[in-house]
Amino acid sequence: MPELPEVEALAAYLRERAVGHTVERLEVSSFSALKTYDPPPSAVAGLAVTGAGRHGKFLDLHLGADLHLVVHLARAGWLHYRDSFRSPAPLKPGSGPIALRVRLDDGSGFDLTEAGTQKSLAAYLVRDPAEVPGVSRLGPDALAVDRDGFAERLRSRRGQVKGVLTDQEVLAGIGNAYSDEILHAAKMSPFALTAKLTDEQITTLYEAMRQVETDAVARSVGQKAAELKGEKRAGMRVHARTGLPCPVCGDTVREVSFADKSLQYCPTCQTGGKPLADRRLSKLIR
Numbered sequence: 001m002p003e004l005p006e007v008e009a010l011a012a013y014l015r016e017r018a019v020g021h022t023v024e025r026l027e028v029s030s031f032s033a034l035k036t037y038d039p040p041p042s043a044v045a046g047l048a049v050t051g052a053g054r055h056g057k058f059l060d061l062h063l064g065a066d067l068h069l070v071v072h073l074a075r076a077g078w079l080h081y082r083d084s085f086r087s088p089a090p091l092k093p094g095s096g097p098i099a100l101r102v103r104l105d106d107g108s109g110f111d112l113t114e115a116g117t118q119k120s121l122a123a124y125l126v127r128d129p130a131e132v133p134g135v136s137r138l139g140p141d142a143l144a145v146d147r148d149g150f151a152e153r154l155r156s157r158r159g160q161v162k163g164v165l166t167d168q169e170v171l172a173g174i175g176n177a178y179s180d181e182i183l184h185a186a187k188m189s190p191f192a193l194t195a196k197l198t199d200e201q202i203t204t205l206y207e208a209m210r211q212v213e214t215d216a217v218a219r220s221v222g223q224k225a226a227e228l229k230g231e232k233r234a235g236m237r238v239h240a241r242t243g244l245p246c247p248v249c250g251d252t253v254r255e256v257s258f259a260d261k262s263l264q265y266c267p268t269c270q271t272g273g274k275p276l277a278d279r280r281l282s283k284l285i286r
């Protein structure tokens with residue numbers, strides 16, 4: 001799933017490539033992907049792209065003076081920028097992985113695509129981004145909070161630190177992949193309880209979060225939009241590296257699986273050498 005660094009990079013790419021151009025047409029191929037009907041997609045024709053930004057993991061394309069195309073890419077969604085499109089014909093409904101297409105006046109534009117059969121990419125055409133339910137509920141951005149704000153947000157939720165860090169209402173932008181990386185950098189168990197974290201541990205976690213996220217933003221921004229996805233894996237130390245050696249200590253990276261996702265960690269760096277119970281296995285045994 002694209003997280004803060006990838007979405008920031010997409011916004012930066014759009015600021016460079018799309019801002020200043022005029023929208024020729026917004027085409028909708030997947031009607032379930034567009035969650036709003038007023039204003040209609042035709043309302044953006046002729047509007048200038050005036051900016052591009054981010055709210056947590058939501059991408060926000062500013063159109064004209066007062067419209068926003070807000071997109072949540074979900075797990076398998078992505079934005080593909082095209083210098084030109086093969087056909088001037090509008091997209092056929094329900095065709096392939098393309099959910100939406102934005103055509104600009106110079107012949108370029110972008111497709112919002114979603115791989116797989118589980119479709120959860122969500123786009124909203126709104127006058128105010130706060131009209132998007134997921135945006136209005138967001139906590140402060142992970143890269144905008146200071147150390148004390150971070151401590152206050154983290155302590156506002158009791159639970160395991162992995163779950164609290166990825167709760168978008170606590171902090172916006174951190175997802176499954178970078179939370180694995182942040183906890184590894186902080187040498188902290190994903191199951192540590194937020195209520196029991198000392199001030200020193202909070203400071204360590206905050207610094208790890210800043211470091212991991214700013215490094216990832218720096219790596220991602222400047223890449224071409226099409227190349228961003230591969231870059232995410234390249235910078236990872238534990239996430240999606242089950243069975244591989246930890247680059248810090250050499251121990252084998254382990255995994256804990258849940259129904260629909262998994263987390264990775266290094267036992268030596270994070271849990272005093274002890275493997276965490278695999279929830280999926282414990283459930284079967286019970």
Ligand SMILES: [Zn+2]
Nearest residue numbers: 246249266269
């Ligand atoms: Zn390690």
